Amino acid sequence: MECRACPLECRADRAAGRGACGANDRFEVSNIQLHLWEEPPISGMRGSGTVFFSHCNLHCRFCQNWEISQLGRGRAITDAELESAILGLVEQGAHNVNLVSPTQYTDQLVPLLERLVPRLAVPVVWNSNAYEKLDRIQRLEGLVRVWLPDIKYQDDALARRYSSAPGYFGFASAAVSEMVRQVGANDCDDEGILRSGIIVRHLVLPGHSDDSIRILDWIAQELGTGVAISLMAQYYPAHRAAELEGMNRRLRPSEYARVRDHLEELGFETAFVQQLSSASSDYTPDFT
Numbered sequence: 529m530e531c532r533a534c535p536l537e538c539r540a541d542r543a544a545g546r547g548a549c550g551a552n553d554r555f556e557v558s559n560i561q562l563h564l565w566e567e568p569p570i571s572g573m574r575g576s577g578t579v580f581f582s583h584c585n586l587h588c589r590f591c592q593n594w595e596i597s598q599l600g601r602g603r604a605i606t607d608a609e610l611e612s613a614i615l616g617l618v619e620q621g622a623h624n625v626n627l628v629s630p631t632q633y634t635d636q637l638v639p640l641l642e643r644l645v646p647r648l649a650v651p652v653v654w655n656s657n658a659y660e661k662l663d664r665i666q667r668l669e670g671l672v673r674v675w676l677p678d679i680k681y682q683d684d685a686l687a688r689r690y691s692s693a694p695g696y697f698g699f700a701s702a703a704v705s706e707m708v709r710q711v712g713a714n715d716c717d718d719e720g721i722l723r724s725g726i727i728v729r730h731l732v733l734p735g736h737s738d739d740s741i742r743i744l745d746w747i748a749q750e751l752g753t754g755v756a757i758s759l760m761a762q763y764y765p766a767h768r769a770a771e772l773e774g775m776n777r778r779l780r781p782s783e784y785a786r787v788r789d790h791l792e793e794l795g796f797e798t799a800f801v802q803q804l805s806s807a808s809s810d811y812t813p814d815f816t
């Protein structure tokens with residue numbers, strides 16, 4: 529069957545080969561583990577039960593996980609093995625089930641989650657790049673209770689140049705609006721862990737603080753300042769960043785400060801920010 533699961537709509541026959549995202553019809557994962565370094569309402573004290581999927585429907589030239597996302601490093605895993613691994617993470621005390629880079633597996637994950645979610649005492653987190661189709665996000669309603677989308681660009685020229693993602697903001701804005709509609713205001717438990725809700729991430733890129741500001745303005749105007757924001761500073765030149773004019777450097781403190789100041793001026797009620805020292809391949813990002 530031709531795959532049209534994501535905005536690329538490459539129509540690959542994934543039973544016979546791989547799509548533009550690199551995925552075939554089997555789940556492939558690079559890691560399954562308790563993970564402590566997401567935002568505090570996701571990781572908490574016990575960790576987030578994280579499944580890192582291989583491959584990606586974005587092709588970011590600066591991707592820090594390019595060996596997993598673009599070379600497809602990982603291993604194939606059956607549906608039963610994936611279900612068992614997820615249940616194992618919950619038994620270990622995971623606050624949630626965190627599906628990282630899941631978009632290329634959406635059509636396989638819907639039936640798996642329909643079987644699994646009634647047996648889970650914790651919410652499922654959809655940790656994605658937001659380059660997703662509205663109808664797929666609608667199919668996930670009631671299965672995913674915590675959305676963690678990363679809005680990467682407002683400017684379509686940037687999305688095309690850096691990630692080969694035509695129409696990125698149109699798809700991402702529709703997807704994220706639907707996510708907000710589904711969950712409404714954030715609901716946390718006594719430990720401050722999200723039971724349902726959304727945190728919208730954004731990574732500030734060198735030389736592109738204007739685009740970051742346009743994204744924050746859109747969120748404030750269209751989704752409201754009650755939406756929690758995670759403003760990331762962890763960019764460092766990775767993968768093929770050296771080939772991109774202006775992208776072969778880290779963020780300047782003034783660039784990140786400008787976006788962070790704008791975030792404060794807009795009056796968002798909840799925001800997580802990072803230190804610029806988080807921009808390193810050997811440093812685990814710290815959200816405050």
Ligand code: SF4
Pocket residue numbers: 531532533534535536537538539540542546547548549550551585631632633
């Ligand atoms: S999910 Fe992968 S195979 Fe399916 S349309 Fe998108 S790029 Fe193509």
